Amino acid sequence: MSGKVLVITSGKGGVGKTTTTANLGTALAMMGYKVVLVDTDIGLRNLDVVMGLENRIVFDIVDVVNENCKLKQAMIKDKRFDGLYLLPAAQTKEKTAVSPHQMRSLSAELKKEFDYVLIDCPAGIEQGFKNAIAGADEALVVATPEVSSVRDADRIIGLLEAAGLAISRLIINRIRPKMVRRGDMMDIDDIIDILAIKLIGVVPEDEVIVVSTNRGEPAVIDYTSKAGEAYRRIARRLVGEEVPFMVLDYNEGLFDRFRRMLKLAAR
Amino acid sequence: MLCEDILIDRSRGGIVIRLDPETDFHTMKQQLKAKVQSIDGSLMGALVEIDIGNKLITRNEAREMEEILAQNGLQLRCIASKGRGPAPAVKKEMEQREPLFRLRTRDQEFTFSHETVLVKRNLRSGQHLHHPGNIVIMGDINPGAEVVAGGSILVMGALRGMAHAGAEGDSTAVVAALKLCPTQLRIANHITRSPDGEPIAETEDTEIAYIKDGKVVIEKFKI
Amino acid sequence: MAFLDLINKLLGRDNSSKQVAKERLRLVLVHDRANTAPVDFLTALKEDLIRVISQYMEIDEEALEVTFSNSDNSVALIANIPVIKMRRAVNN
Numbered sequence: 001m002s003g004k005v006l007v008i009t010s011g012k013g014g015v016g017k018t019t020t021t022a023n024l025g026t027a028l029a030m031m032g033y034k035v036v037l038v039d040t041d042i043g044l045r046n047l048d049v050v051m052g053l054e055n056r057i058v059f060d061i062v063d064v065v066n067e068n069c070k071l072k073q074a075m076i077k078d079k080r081f082d083g084l085y086l087l088p089a090a091q092t093k094e095k096t097a098v099s100p101h102q103m104r105s106l107s108a109e110l111k112k113e114f115d116y117v118l119i120d121c122p123a124g125i126e127q128g129f130k131n132a133i134a135g136a137d138e139a140l141v142v143a144t145p146e147v148s149s150v151r152d153a154d155r156i157i158g159l160l161e162a163a164g165l166a167i168s169r170l171i172i173n174r175i176r177p178k179m180v181r182r183g184d185m186m187d188i189d190d191i192i193d194i195l196a197i198k199l200i201g202v203v204p205e206d207e208v209i210v211v212s213t214n215r216g217e218p219a220v221i222d223y224t225s226k227a228g229e230a231y232r233r234i235a236r237r238l239v240g241e242e243v244p245f246m247v248l249d250y251n252e253g254l255f256d257r258f259r260r261m262l263k264l265a266a267r
Numbered sequence: 268m269l270c271e272d273i274l275i276d277r278s279r280g281g282i283v284i285r286l287d288p289e290t291d292f293h294t295m296k297q298q299l300k301a302k303v304q305s306i307d308g309s310l311m312g313a314l315v316e317i318d319i320g321n322k323l324i325t326r327n328e329a330r331e332m333e334e335i336l337a338q339n340g341l342q343l344r345c346i347a348s349k350g351r352g353p354a355p356a357v358k359k360e361m362e363q364r365e366p367l368f369r370l371r372t373r374d375q376e377f378t379f380s381h382e383t384v385l386v387k388r389n390l391r392s393g394q395h396l397h398h399p400g401n402i403v404i405m406g407d408i409n410p411g412a413e414v415v416a417g418g419s420i421l422v423m424g425a426l427r428g429m430a431h432a433g434a435e436g437d438s439t440a441v442v443a444a445l446k447l448c449p450t451q452l453r454i455a456n457h458i459t460r461s462p463d464g465e466p467i468a469e470t471e472d473t474e475i476a477y478i479k480d481g482k483v484v485i486e487k488f489k490i
Numbered sequence: 491m492a493f494l495d496l497i498n499k500l501l502g503r504d505n506s507s508k509q510v511a512k513e514r515l516r517l518v519l520v521h522d523r524a525n526t527a528p529v530d531f532l533t534a535l536k537e538d539l540i541r542v543i544s545q546y547m548e549i550d551e552e553a554l555e556v557t558f559s560n561s562d563n564s565v566a567l568i569a570n571i572p573v574i575k576m577r578r579a580v581n582n
Contacts, residue, residue, distance in 0.1 A: 155522060
């Protein structure tokens with residue numbers, strides 16, 4: 001078996017890479033695929049807490065590449081889904097503790113065992129980023145509809161192209177339909193137009209994400225969550241299904257309707 | 268930044284600090300303080316050899332130096348003096364002294380010997396402290412921080428990170444804290460974690476973890 | 491002024507913050523992409539310009555300058571090309 005290695009990256013911090021990794025990984029595992037999540041944010045690990053697995057860590061990715069332990073010993077089995085594993089980052093080391101070369105052989109090793117290897121990339125474009133993309137087959141670029149995030153995403157896409165990563169797809173995270181309608185947030189078309197990259201999904205801003213992160217349970221297991229629904233759809237697109245994009249529409253208020261009428265009349 | 272006169276002795280796993288033997292003891296102490304403070308946190312708990320050339324110092328002066336090290340989370344291995352110094356005697360006495368303190372549970376008593384470093388600070392995420400003897404921490408261990416001791420660990424604060432006592436296999440080692448709620452707790456080759464589901468209700472009690480009949484048990488204790 | 495803003499907003503005129511964001515991004519990305527291009531983008535452009543212009547006139551290649559210039563809401567490519575002399579029109 002040879003799986004796919006996907007790196008989840010963004011350039012800018014705080015746009016939802018780790019949340020995206022946790023949710024897509026869980027969604028793929030829910031569909032019955034064998035998945036491993038790899039946290040490459042050495043020194044600032046977080047994927048373990050988002051997954052609620054922080055108290056199970058004994059060995060980490062640095063132990064694996066230094067051969068202090070076997071790969072199997074370092075992988076933590078998820079508490080909810082069979083076939084879902086986490087390879088945690090080291091917290092007390094630095095990014096240079098792992099080299100791109102080591103990441104390539106680690107990815108190759110994991111690919112033999114798993115259908116999907118999801119690599120959570122640290123923010124920035126330094127060593128951590130270079131490590132994370134080293135063994136990847138494809139990239140998922142996460143951006144929020146903000147100037148700073150889109151600018152950094154553009155830089156990252158350029159670097160991914162230069163590194164020879166054939167396929168990069170975009171996830172627009174934390175979109176707020178109300179603000180988009182008001183004209184105070186860039187919409188999907190604006191961002192695609194600027195970045196010229198294929199879109200794989202749009203995730204709406206959702207309070208459930210905060211609650212689920214508090215609990216250490218990815219939002220995809222909550223069927224009432226809009227963000228969870230969006231992530232499940234992205235996971236299905238990842239495996240090749242054709243899935244329509246979610247209709248991101250809130251109920252229009254009276255004022256919105258009034259403004260829209262005025263807008264139409266002005267044309 | 269490390270000063271020039273501080274050598275990291277990798278072969279023996281410690282630090283050698285050289286002090287100028289031509290000065291009086293007061294200046295020497297100032298030198299030692301400055302040097303020790305230049306050592307970064309990653310060396311905390313390390314064993315230190317102080318090289319004082321052919322200077323002679325008294326037992327009390329040696330103790331003062333030990334105290335300076337302890338305040339900065341370092342442990343004295345020895346004071347090397349080419350003169351007929353009291354260093355070996357100090358070392359011998361250290362070993363023979365009464366235990367530093369005792370921790371008592373309902374039916375057990377655990378002692379902390381003088382192979383103990385005292386660390387007066389909080390350990391935050393990503394910081395780690397390793398020491399072959401016992402460790403006493405006057406502060407909190409936050410989630411993501413690690414304390415690894417060859418002997419026992421006492422946290423005079425909240426233990427929320429990872430603590431490993433008896434890291435070289437000593438299963439009589441203990442982990443005690445004023446507030447014991449670690450992410451993970453290890454004693455010798457035992458690894459325990461809090462159960463999944465609801466977080467454990469926080470108690471006001473000081474608690475101690477040790478191995479009893481091959482299992483890690485947690486009890487209240489008094490100092 | 492605030493009233494005018496409100497009217498504009500009601501009429502959906504494009505002074506919305508989204509338009510501002512798009513415009514600013516467009517400008518900043520011109521610079522970013524030029525500065526991070528794998529080969530030195532401006533040098534390559536310079537060489538191409540020299541090659542083309544030399545067919546029509548003799549120019550001072552050393553003094554040729556190509557830079558970006560920002561005005562309020564646009565980026566311009568400014569080329570300063572000192573001409574030494576015109577070539578005689580060549581009839582094939």
